[in-house]
Amino acid sequence: MANQDDLFHxxxxxxxxxxxxxxxxxxxxxxxxxxxxxxxxxxxxxxxxQAWASQHHDTDHVAALSLFTDxxxxxxxxxxxxxxxxxxxxxxxxxxxxxxxxPVYLYRLKLSTRGSGLVGEMTTLIGEAFAHLHHQGGxxxxxxxxxxxxxxxxxxxDALAQSREAQQMHHExxxxxxxxxxxxxxxxxxxxxxxxVMCTNRVGALDPxxxxxxxxxxxxxxxxxxxxxxxxxxxxxxxxxxxxTITKLVEVTGPTADRPGFTYSDLTQRLIPAAIVQAFPDQPxxxxxxxxxxxxxxxxxxxxxxx
Numbered sequence: 001m002a003n004q005d006d007l008f009h010x011x012x013x014x015x016x017x018x019x020x021x022x023x024x025x026x027x028x029x030x031x032x033x034x035x036x037x038x039x040x041x042x043x044x045x046x047x048x049x050q051a052w053a054s055q056h057h058d059t060d061h062v063a064a065l066s067l068f069t070d071x072x073x074x075x076x077x078x079x080x081x082x083x084x085x086x087x088x089x090x091x092x093x094x095x096x097x098x099x100x101x102x103p104v105y106l107y108r109l110k111l112s113t114r115g116s117g118l119v120g121e122m123t124t125l126i127g128e129a130f131a132h133l134h135h136q137g138g139x140x141x142x143x144x145x146x147x148x149x150x151x152x153x154x155x156x157x158d159a160l161a162q163s164r165e166a167q168q169m170h171h172e173x174x175x176x177x178x179x180x181x182x183x184x185x186x187x188x189x190x191x192x193x194x195x196x197v198m199c200t201n202r203v204g205a206l207d208p209x210x211x212x213x214x215x216x217x218x219x220x221x222x223x224x225x226x227x228x229x230x231x232x233x234x235x236x237x238x239x240x241x242x243x244x245t246i247t248k249l250v251e252v253t254g255p256t257a258d259r260p261g262f263t264y265s266d267l268t269q270r271l272i273p274a275a276i277v278q279a280f281p282d283q284p285x286x287x288x289x290x291x292x293x294x295x296x297x298x299x300x301x302x303x304x305x306x307x
Contacts, residue, residue, distance in 0.1 A: 007129045009108040014151075015094030019106075023091035025268060026084050027234050028227030032218050033088070033095065036075070039216050040096050043073040044193050045146040070189040072213040074196045076157075078203035079220025081303045082263030085199045086155050093151040100149065107133065107152045111159065122176040126160075130183030137192030146193040157198035158205040177207050184213055201303045222261045225250050231264060235272050245287040252294045262299045271297060 004011070012019070026033070042049050046068060053062040077085040093104035109129060133152055140148040154160060161180050187194050200206060203217075211217065223231060229250045236246065253271070255261040262271070275293055279285045 002125055002128050004132060007110060007125065007132065009110060012106040014091075014097050014104040014106055019091040020094045022087050023094055025234070026088055026091070026264070027230040028223050028264070029084055029088065029220075032220070033092065035216070036088075036092055036218065037095055037099055039075070040092070040149075040195055041099055042068060043071065043215060044096070044149040044195055045100060045102075047145040071215045072184050072188040072196075073194055074184055074187075074198070074210075074214045076203065076206070076211065076214045076217045077197060077199045077220060078217060079201070080222060080263060080300075081201055082265035082269075082300050083220035083222065084264045085220050086153075089151075089153045089155070089197045089199050093149070096149065096151075100146065102146055103148045105136075105148060105150050107150055109152065109154045109160075111156070123179040126176055126179040126183060130180075130186060133183075133194050134186055134190065134192055137187070137194035138190075140193040141191055148193060150194045152194060152196045154196070154198045157200045157210075158202045161198070161207050161210050177209075181207075181209055181213070184210075188213075222255075222263050223267075224261075225254060228253055228262065228267065231267050232272075235268055239285045241285070241290065242287055245291060248291055249294055252291065253299070260299055260302050266297075266299050 014020075049065055049068060053059065053065060077089055079085050090106060090108070093106050097104040133150060137150050140146060140150060161177050184196065187196070198206070198210065198214075203211075229246065232246050232249055232253075253262040253267065271290075271294055274297070275285050275290045278289060278293065
Protein backbone atom coordinates (compact mmCIF):
# COMPACT_ATOMS: atom_id res chain seq x y z
CA MET A 1 0.00 0.00 0.00
CA ALA A 2 1.31 3.45 -0.93
CA ASN A 3 2.04 5.88 1.90
CA GLN A 4 1.37 9.62 2.00
CA ASP A 5 4.78 10.50 0.54
CA ASP A 6 4.16 8.23 -2.43
CA LEU A 7 0.86 9.92 -3.27
CA PHE A 8 1.29 13.58 -2.37
CA HIS A 9 3.89 16.29 -2.37
CA UNK A 10 4.83 17.46 1.16
CA UNK A 11 1.71 18.66 2.99
CA UNK A 12 1.70 22.40 3.79
CA UNK A 13 -0.24 24.04 6.59
CA UNK A 14 -1.91 27.28 5.56
CA UNK A 15 -1.70 30.16 5.95
CA UNK A 16 2.04 30.42 5.38
CA UNK A 17 4.05 33.35 4.01
CA UNK A 18 4.97 32.11 0.52
CA UNK A 19 1.46 31.20 -0.52
CA UNK A 20 -0.06 34.20 1.24
CA UNK A 21 2.17 36.44 -0.87
CA UNK A 22 1.13 34.47 -3.96
CA UNK A 23 -2.54 34.94 -3.08
CA UNK A 24 -2.07 38.67 -2.51
CA UNK A 25 -0.38 39.08 -5.91
CA UNK A 26 -3.43 37.64 -7.66
CA UNK A 27 -5.09 41.02 -8.06
CA UNK A 28 -7.97 41.35 -10.49
CA UNK A 29 -9.47 38.05 -9.37
CA UNK A 30 -11.55 39.54 -6.55
CA UNK A 31 -14.84 38.16 -7.86
CA UNK A 32 -13.48 34.62 -8.08
CA UNK A 33 -11.81 34.91 -4.68
CA UNK A 34 -15.00 36.06 -2.95
CA UNK A 35 -17.18 33.38 -4.52
CA UNK A 36 -14.56 30.70 -3.83
CA UNK A 37 -14.32 31.69 -0.15
CA UNK A 38 -18.07 31.27 0.33
CA UNK A 39 -18.39 28.06 -1.70
CA UNK A 40 -15.42 26.53 0.11
CA UNK A 41 -16.62 27.54 3.57
CA UNK A 42 -20.06 25.98 3.03
CA UNK A 43 -18.58 22.71 1.77
CA UNK A 44 -15.86 22.53 4.40
CA UNK A 45 -18.10 23.31 7.37
CA UNK A 46 -21.82 22.91 6.49
CA UNK A 47 -22.93 23.67 10.06
CA UNK A 48 -22.22 27.32 9.32
CA UNK A 49 -25.04 27.25 6.78
CA GLN A 50 -27.52 26.14 9.43
CA ALA A 51 -26.25 28.88 11.75
CA TRP A 52 -26.78 31.42 8.97
CA ALA A 53 -30.36 30.22 8.42
CA SER A 54 -31.13 30.45 12.13
CA GLN A 55 -29.76 33.98 12.34
CA HIS A 56 -31.18 35.51 9.18
CA HIS A 57 -34.38 33.53 8.61
CA ASP A 58 -35.28 32.83 12.24
CA THR A 59 -35.89 29.14 11.60
CA ASP A 60 -34.08 25.80 11.66
CA HIS A 61 -36.14 24.46 8.76
CA VAL A 62 -35.09 26.13 5.51
CA ALA A 63 -35.94 23.59 2.81
CA ALA A 64 -33.30 24.87 0.43
CA LEU A 65 -30.52 23.80 2.82
CA SER A 66 -31.17 20.18 1.88
CA LEU A 67 -29.88 21.00 -1.61
CA PHE A 68 -26.40 21.44 -0.13
CA THR A 69 -26.33 18.12 1.71
CA ASP A 70 -24.97 15.84 -0.99
CA UNK A 71 -22.93 18.27 -3.07
CA UNK A 72 -19.55 16.89 -4.07
CA UNK A 73 -16.74 18.99 -2.53
CA UNK A 74 -15.24 19.52 -5.98
CA UNK A 75 -14.19 22.71 -7.75
CA UNK A 76 -12.92 22.90 -11.32
CA UNK A 77 -10.55 25.75 -12.21
CA UNK A 78 -10.54 26.13 -16.01
CA UNK A 79 -8.70 28.60 -18.18
CA UNK A 80 -5.75 29.53 -20.30
CA UNK A 81 -2.10 29.04 -19.38
CA UNK A 82 -0.89 31.75 -17.00
CA UNK A 83 -4.36 32.82 -15.89
CA UNK A 84 -3.75 32.17 -12.18
CA UNK A 85 -5.54 28.83 -11.74
CA UNK A 86 -2.79 26.86 -10.04
CA UNK A 87 -1.56 29.81 -8.00
CA UNK A 88 -5.04 30.39 -6.59
CA UNK A 89 -5.69 26.68 -6.04
CA UNK A 90 -2.58 26.39 -3.89
CA UNK A 91 -3.06 29.64 -1.99
CA UNK A 92 -6.77 30.25 -1.34
CA UNK A 93 -6.59 27.90 1.64
CA UNK A 94 -4.81 30.63 3.57
CA UNK A 95 -7.73 32.99 3.06
CA UNK A 96 -10.14 30.19 3.96
CA UNK A 97 -8.17 29.44 7.12
CA UNK A 98 -8.57 33.05 8.25
CA UNK A 99 -12.24 33.15 7.33
CA UNK A 100 -13.04 29.93 9.21
CA UNK A 101 -10.41 30.49 11.93
CA UNK A 102 -9.18 26.93 11.31
CA PRO A 103 -5.95 25.41 10.00
CA VAL A 104 -6.05 24.35 6.35
CA TYR A 105 -3.75 21.63 5.00
CA LEU A 106 -2.70 21.70 1.36
CA TYR A 107 -2.35 18.31 -0.37
CA ARG A 108 -0.99 18.24 -3.93
CA LEU A 109 -1.29 15.07 -5.97
CA LYS A 110 1.86 13.66 -7.55
CA LEU A 111 1.45 12.82 -11.23
CA SER A 112 3.21 9.54 -10.41
CA THR A 113 -0.18 8.34 -9.14
CA ARG A 114 -0.95 7.63 -12.79
CA GLY A 115 1.32 4.65 -12.30
CA SER A 116 3.65 2.95 -14.76
CA GLY A 117 0.96 1.40 -16.94
CA LEU A 118 0.48 -1.87 -15.09
CA VAL A 119 -3.09 -3.11 -15.13
CA GLY A 120 -4.93 -1.87 -12.07
CA GLU A 121 -2.03 0.23 -10.77
CA MET A 122 -3.50 3.69 -11.40
CA THR A 123 -6.89 2.63 -10.08
CA THR A 124 -5.26 1.38 -6.88
CA LEU A 125 -3.16 4.52 -6.37
CA ILE A 126 -6.09 6.89 -6.92
CA GLY A 127 -8.23 4.83 -4.59
CA GLU A 128 -5.53 4.95 -1.92
CA ALA A 129 -5.17 8.72 -2.30
CA PHE A 130 -8.88 9.27 -1.69
CA ALA A 131 -8.93 6.72 1.15
CA HIS A 132 -6.14 8.68 2.85
CA LEU A 133 -7.98 11.98 2.40
CA HIS A 134 -11.23 10.43 3.60
CA HIS A 135 -9.52 9.21 6.76
CA GLN A 136 -7.71 12.49 7.46
CA GLY A 137 -10.79 14.56 6.60
CA GLY A 138 -12.92 12.53 8.97
CA UNK A 139 -10.48 13.24 11.79
CA UNK A 140 -10.79 16.95 10.96
CA UNK A 141 -14.50 17.04 11.82
CA UNK A 142 -15.63 17.35 15.44
CA UNK A 143 -19.09 17.36 17.05
CA UNK A 144 -19.33 21.15 16.60
CA UNK A 145 -18.11 21.19 13.01
CA UNK A 146 -14.77 21.26 11.25
CA UNK A 147 -11.58 21.46 13.31
CA UNK A 148 -9.39 21.73 10.19
CA UNK A 149 -9.81 21.54 6.42
CA UNK A 150 -7.93 19.62 3.73
CA UNK A 151 -7.55 21.14 0.26
CA UNK A 152 -6.58 18.54 -2.36
CA UNK A 153 -5.18 20.10 -5.56
CA UNK A 154 -4.87 18.18 -8.82
CA UNK A 155 -2.97 20.16 -11.45
CA UNK A 156 -3.16 19.25 -15.14
CA UNK A 157 -6.33 17.39 -14.24
CA ASP A 158 -7.12 16.49 -17.84
CA ALA A 159 -4.12 14.13 -17.74
CA LEU A 160 -5.83 12.17 -14.97
CA ALA A 161 -9.54 12.50 -15.71
CA GLN A 162 -9.72 12.64 -19.49
CA SER A 163 -13.10 11.95 -21.04
CA ARG A 164 -13.82 8.23 -21.25
CA GLU A 165 -15.48 8.92 -24.60
CA ALA A 166 -12.08 9.54 -26.25
CA GLN A 167 -11.53 6.73 -28.75
CA GLN A 168 -7.78 6.57 -28.16
CA MET A 169 -8.19 6.25 -24.41
CA HIS A 170 -6.58 3.15 -22.91
CA HIS A 171 -8.65 0.80 -20.74
CA GLU A 172 -6.40 1.54 -17.76
CA UNK A 173 -7.05 5.28 -18.12
CA UNK A 174 -10.80 4.67 -18.22
CA UNK A 175 -10.52 2.61 -15.04
CA UNK A 176 -8.56 5.45 -13.45
CA UNK A 177 -11.34 7.94 -14.24
CA UNK A 178 -13.85 5.52 -12.74
CA UNK A 179 -11.70 5.36 -9.59
CA UNK A 180 -11.48 9.14 -9.44
CA UNK A 181 -15.26 9.52 -9.74
CA UNK A 182 -15.72 6.91 -7.02
CA UNK A 183 -13.37 8.89 -4.79
CA UNK A 184 -15.31 12.11 -5.35
CA UNK A 185 -18.59 10.32 -4.69
CA UNK A 186 -17.20 8.91 -1.44
CA UNK A 187 -16.65 12.46 -0.16
CA UNK A 188 -20.08 13.83 -1.11
CA UNK A 189 -22.28 14.07 1.96
CA UNK A 190 -19.78 12.08 4.03
CA UNK A 191 -19.18 14.78 6.62
CA UNK A 192 -15.44 15.01 5.97
CA UNK A 193 -13.60 18.32 5.70
CA UNK A 194 -12.00 17.80 2.29
CA UNK A 195 -12.13 20.08 -0.75
CA UNK A 196 -10.91 18.87 -4.14
CA VAL A 197 -9.68 21.37 -6.74
CA MET A 198 -8.97 20.28 -10.30
CA CYS A 199 -7.02 22.68 -12.53
CA THR A 200 -7.08 22.30 -16.30
CA ASN A 201 -6.20 24.19 -19.47
CA ARG A 202 -8.48 21.84 -21.43
CA VAL A 203 -11.83 21.77 -19.70
CA GLY A 204 -13.37 20.20 -22.80
CA ALA A 205 -11.10 17.18 -22.35
CA LEU A 206 -12.39 16.42 -18.84
CA ASP A 207 -14.85 13.58 -18.49
CA PRO A 208 -18.37 15.07 -18.50
CA UNK A 209 -19.16 13.25 -15.25
CA UNK A 210 -16.50 15.38 -13.52
CA UNK A 211 -18.20 18.59 -14.55
CA UNK A 212 -21.61 17.27 -13.55
CA UNK A 213 -20.35 16.55 -10.06
CA UNK A 214 -18.52 19.86 -9.55
CA UNK A 215 -20.06 22.14 -6.95
CA UNK A 216 -18.64 25.06 -8.93
CA UNK A 217 -16.63 25.65 -12.09
CA UNK A 218 -14.44 28.76 -12.05
CA UNK A 219 -13.41 30.12 -15.45
CA UNK A 220 -10.16 32.07 -15.60
CA UNK A 221 -9.63 34.44 -18.51
CA UNK A 222 -6.88 36.84 -19.50
CA UNK A 223 -6.99 40.11 -17.56
CA UNK A 224 -8.94 43.01 -19.01
CA UNK A 225 -7.75 46.65 -18.91
CA UNK A 226 -8.77 47.24 -15.29
CA UNK A 227 -7.24 43.97 -14.13
CA UNK A 228 -3.96 44.59 -15.97
CA UNK A 229 -3.80 48.05 -14.42
CA UNK A 230 -4.31 46.59 -10.95
CA UNK A 231 -1.59 44.00 -11.53
CA UNK A 232 0.87 46.54 -12.91
CA UNK A 233 0.23 49.15 -10.21
CA UNK A 234 0.83 46.60 -7.48
CA UNK A 235 3.86 44.94 -9.04
CA UNK A 236 5.56 48.21 -10.02
CA UNK A 237 4.98 49.90 -6.68
CA UNK A 238 8.19 51.41 -5.33
CA UNK A 239 9.96 51.62 -8.69
CA UNK A 240 8.88 55.19 -9.39
CA UNK A 241 7.06 54.37 -12.62
CA UNK A 242 4.75 57.21 -13.62
CA UNK A 243 0.98 56.79 -13.90
CA UNK A 244 1.13 57.80 -17.56
CA THR A 245 3.56 54.96 -18.25
CA ILE A 246 1.28 52.48 -16.50
CA THR A 247 -1.61 53.68 -18.69
CA LYS A 248 0.53 53.08 -21.79
CA LEU A 249 1.56 49.65 -20.48
CA VAL A 250 -2.09 48.71 -20.02
CA GLU A 251 -2.67 49.58 -23.67
CA VAL A 252 0.48 47.86 -24.98
CA THR A 253 -0.20 44.62 -23.10
CA GLY A 254 -3.83 44.42 -24.23
CA PRO A 255 -5.19 42.37 -27.13
CA THR A 256 -4.78 43.53 -30.72
CA ALA A 257 -6.19 42.36 -34.02
CA ASP A 258 -3.39 39.82 -34.49
CA ARG A 259 -2.58 38.61 -30.97
CA PRO A 260 -4.16 38.08 -27.53
CA GLY A 261 -3.52 40.21 -24.49
CA PHE A 262 -0.93 39.39 -21.84
CA THR A 263 -1.75 36.80 -19.19
CA TYR A 264 -1.25 37.41 -15.48
CA SER A 265 1.99 35.43 -15.58
CA ASP A 266 3.17 37.33 -18.68
CA LEU A 267 3.00 40.49 -16.58
CA THR A 268 4.35 39.21 -13.27
CA GLN A 269 6.70 36.43 -14.34
CA ARG A 270 8.05 37.75 -17.61
CA LEU A 271 7.65 41.49 -18.25
CA ILE A 272 8.46 43.03 -14.87
CA PRO A 273 11.26 40.58 -13.96
CA ALA A 274 12.79 41.23 -17.40
CA ALA A 275 12.76 44.97 -16.72
CA ILE A 276 14.52 44.48 -13.38
CA VAL A 277 17.13 42.14 -14.87
CA GLN A 278 17.78 44.65 -17.64
CA ALA A 279 18.35 47.49 -15.16
CA PHE A 280 20.39 45.52 -12.62
CA PRO A 281 23.01 46.36 -11.34
CA ASP A 282 23.88 49.78 -12.74
CA GLN A 283 20.65 51.72 -13.25
CA PRO A 284 17.04 52.01 -12.09
CA UNK A 285 14.08 50.67 -14.02
CA UNK A 286 13.18 53.47 -16.42
CA UNK A 287 9.79 54.18 -17.96
CA UNK A 288 10.98 54.15 -21.62
CA UNK A 289 12.85 50.84 -21.14
CA UNK A 290 9.80 49.22 -19.57
CA UNK A 291 7.59 50.37 -22.45
CA UNK A 292 10.09 49.09 -25.02
CA UNK A 293 10.24 45.70 -23.35
CA UNK A 294 6.44 45.46 -23.29
CA UNK A 295 6.21 46.43 -26.97
CA UNK A 296 8.80 43.86 -28.00
CA UNK A 297 7.50 40.98 -25.86
CA UNK A 298 4.98 38.54 -27.33
CA UNK A 299 2.24 37.31 -24.99
CA UNK A 300 1.79 33.62 -24.33
CA UNK A 301 -0.17 32.00 -27.15
CA UNK A 302 -3.73 30.95 -26.51
CA UNK A 303 -3.93 27.33 -25.42
CA UNK A 304 -6.37 25.39 -27.59
CA UNK A 305 -8.21 22.17 -26.79
CA UNK A 306 -6.34 20.32 -29.54
CA UNK A 307 -2.92 20.96 -27.99
